[in-house]
Amino acid sequence: MTTVVHIPADAGSVAVGAEWVAVAIAELAAARDQPVTIRRPGTRGAFWLEPLVEVETPSGRVAYGPVAPTDLPGLLDAGLLDGASGHPLYLGTTDEIPWLASQTRVTFARCGVIEPLDLDAYRANGGLAGLERALAMEPAAVIDAVEQSGLRGRGGAAFPTGVKWRTAAEAPATRRYIAINADEGDSGTFADRMLLEGDPFAVLEGMAIAAHAIVADTGFVYIRSEYPHGVRIVEEAIVAARTAGWLGTDALGPGRAFDVEVRVGAGAYICGEETSMLESIEGKRGQIRPKPPVPAISGLWGMPTVVQNVVTIASVPPILAGGPAAYAELGVGRSRGTITAQLAGNIARPGLVEVPFGATLGELVDDYGGGTRSGRPVRAVQVGGPLGAYVDEDMLELPVDYEALAEARAMLGHGGLVVFDDTVDMAEQARFAMEFCSIESCGKCTPCRIGSVRGRELIEQIIRGEEVETSHRLLLRLCDLMEHASLCALGGLTPLPVLSALRLFPEDFGLAREAAHVV
């Protein structure tokens, strides 16, 4: 009998050697006359254990990790293919690894479990139940369900998904579009990438449900060029879904076509902003459009367009399948359901943690993350990507909740947490925030295009100790201007990391604590 072995094919696993491990296991097992079938799912997100090798046994999957090719002869001797427990890399049954078992996997339930393009396995693990349920409902009832679930956009803006769908459905139009934003450019985030590579059918199923709800016939998935693996897998998934009949002609019922096309970005962070992305899909410079009108009223080619982040749209099928009430039961306040936090930077146990809203930042950084990888104290955590605020240790008590973080002058963004130890120079981080904005500005509005350059210069002056007080005062005024006068979040939020660094770590700028508190 052949033993089934699972080794992730996710880019984050391959980057630490999963490909070599897969090749080596096949060769070593063949040399020992032990037949193995190698399966390549996405990743479960426990990246600190990657490459994670899972072996199917009568009592479930047994895990070993992190496995280097050089560990394999020893592991095979110790009975890896029988799921034996003798080796130091033995982790027990995968589902019982505390780091994974304590999570609430809703959106990422299948990620890392099934092979991404295995439609039978997708169906066997709950896939397509949501679409089937939705197609048996009136479009308006589907929108009601999404609204009742309390789902809000996971890309960063946290706008209620049901409201967006209702707006698009009610806007008079001859055509409507679905556009999925997979231009995941925030450093410290990789949840979209994991889904694209690990569970692409969930994204397509969510799109089909949205298409039924707002009566759309065309969808786009806009994927950044830095994700070539994701592009390939989603393109193959689209072909498979067409073959199976749930994309293409009559996908949503007789005479109800819905098809999806992948669009590849070309290296522009700003295209993660929804209106820039729409311009880019139309074949133009990725410059932002002033809002209003919102895309739900006037999006692609002037038609109502529902723009959703990858994680948001992949959360829709389980909401339809399990009912909105079950989803809404999770979470706190107005943040319902689960948040997929992504732990990155200088962290001992990096990875993806899906838990109900309400967990504290500290639980994520310390309990799941295990503190810094360097072993030094945590000094700062940037929450929500390059446009998110830095928080210090005292703020780690904050719950992961859109409103609570906003009140503390921080934001959740797409859920990325980048941890820095005590060697970080926060003045340099603030300078980089402005520099990044100047590199990636689309140039449409002056506060962002020019303000970011002036901001970088001012911080450089402060760092050099030149006219510190004047520069500091000017910087505060500039940040205020950028925040209120920029057309989109790039210029509008860049002040967030800058001001938080100034407020919490004035000593790094050579400023007295009292001086910084005028912020």
Added chain:
Amino acid sequence: METGHRRRREREHDETPLDSTYDHAAVEAVLEAHGRDPARLLPILHDVQGRLGQVPRGSVRQLGRALGRSRAEIHGVVGFYHDLRWEPAGRTTLRLCVAESCQAAGVRALVPLVEELVGCRLGETSVDGAITLEAAYCLGLCTCSPAAMLDAEVVGRLDESGVRELVAAARAEL
């Protein structure tokens, strides 16, 4: 309105011969494959660059004419996106992530070494045309920072010896 009309007419009747410094047929084939759909400009430009290694400056006229868009528009789109290049890249492209997660994991200390080993600064191509070195702002490999991509190959948990191996691999690929 008047000028708009005249401009459009000029475009349609633009008989200026295409410049001879690039492969017209290759661009024509790409345009054909995309049905000359102006909304598909980005995929068209990706494919032109895929075949020719660059978007030749001279091709702007041919693209504009085929897609019914002005040369300025095409030029503006090519110039906007970091990935699209007027000049060909080196034979391999090494993208080093220098965004926050990789900064937290120490990439700043690795940049001078990479630049020294490759023999050019980030954003440049080595004099022998072997390697284009690029700064990336997140490759989505933040769980194994510092990370890099050598063409489509992903590499994580870079340290000094990892960087040496990576640059050696980039040279070996030639």
